[in-house]
Amino acid sequence: MRAGLRHIALCALALAGLAACETSSLAPRETTVPPHARPGPTEPEPPAPAPEPRSQSLASRDLETYYARVQADLLAQGLLRTDGGGPDTPFTDTMLLRNFERIALAEEYERGAGLRPSDGKLGKIKKWEQPVRxxxxxGDHVPDDQRTTDSNMVIQYINRLARVTGHPISVTGGGANFHVLFMSEDDKDTLAPRIRALVPDVNPSALEIFDDLPRSIHCLVIAFSEQRGGYAYGDAIAVIRSEHPDLLRQSCVHEEIAQGLGLGNDSPNARPSIFNDDDEFALLTTQDEMLLRLLYDPAVVAGMTADQVRPIVRQRAAELLGGT
Incomplete structure (x- = not known):
């Protein structure tokens, strides 16, 4: 939770063939057949009515202004980096293991208790074992041009996550189990009913989160286990505020979808990483990709404890970083 593609459209071009008319030397110079009357001028097609502009409330405009100022302030401080880390952000296999334990095993919020912070203890592995669709x-108040931009961005990111994890993750038009909802402040009355429709047995305390989100909550994701009390995910819903400027909105997508895959916590020691509330990095980093690889290693199973998974992750982390 953040507080604080290439997609190619192919257009078919229809080419109209032009037939040339030729006169024949064998045709008679005179004929008694009267020519067809020339058609009169055609009436131009009336223009299609312009779509009704979507009205935007003052509350939504205020959020746009607020988040634009937040992004500008962070960029002015050299934050929201998009380079994925570099020579100034080295990390070792020991650091990678430590960060994995804090981000994949601990939980930011207590399970089933809304936004109540957890006690920070290490829990169990949470991940998808079925394909992620x-x-x-x-929402109705999200502008059309933004819908195109955001759809392309999500598709590109999902393709990247599928390559990184080796897990079947794809964008689908039906039968989905991971829903990414872009919603305006003006769509908030439809949000809770939509979530209830997607997950009919949703915990009421989870649903209450969406009734009146404070603006400090930029975006969030809720993942639901296949079985009550289980650790293998079966459904997830990410909510992204449409009032964010482009980079903050993309940052939300990167963090919330990755958290919905099982990297559910933040750590102040994780660097370079988006799983750190300091906002230094806006987009998934090289270390974050490694965390996902570790989580989706076939030997790592949902429900494993820290003691069970630690030897596996220690070995794989050393392999990823050459034992540094």
Whole structure:
């Protein structure tokens, strides 16, 4: 939770063939057949009515202004980096293991208790064991041009996550189990009913989160286990505020979808990483990709404890970083 593609459209071009008319030397110079009357001028097609502009409330405009100022302030401080880390952010296999334990095993919030912070203890591995089928939805007040931009961005990111994890993750038009909802402040009355429709047995305390989100909550994701009390995910819903400027909105997508895959916590020691509330990095980093590889290693199973998974992750971390 953040507080604080290439997609090619192919257009078919229809070419109209022009037939040339030729006169024949064998045709008679005179004929008694009267020529067909020339058609009169055609009436131009009336223009299609312009779509009704979507009205935007003052509350939504205020959020746009606020988040634009937040992004500008962070960029002015050299934050929201998009380079994925570099020579100034080295990390070792020991650091990678430590960060994995804090981010994949601890939980930011207590399970089933809304936004109540957890006690920070290490829990169990949470991940998807079935294919992840992602769908993208927009509230009625999200502008059309933004829908195109955001759809392309999510598709590109999902393709990247599938390559990184080796797990079947794809965007689908139906039968989805991971829903990415872009919603405006003006769509908030439809948010809770939509979530209830997607997950009918949703915990009421989880649903209450969406009733009145404070603006400090930029975006969030809720993942649901296949079985009550289990650790293998079966459904997830990420909510992204449409009022964010482009980079903050993309940052939300990167963090919330990755958290919905099982990297559910933040750590102040994780660097370079988006799983750190300091906002230094806006987009998934090289270390974050490694965390996902570790989580989706076939030997790592949902429900494993820290003691069970630690030897596996220690070995794989050393392999990823050459034992540094």
């Amino acid at each position: 992602v769908t993208i939805e927009f």
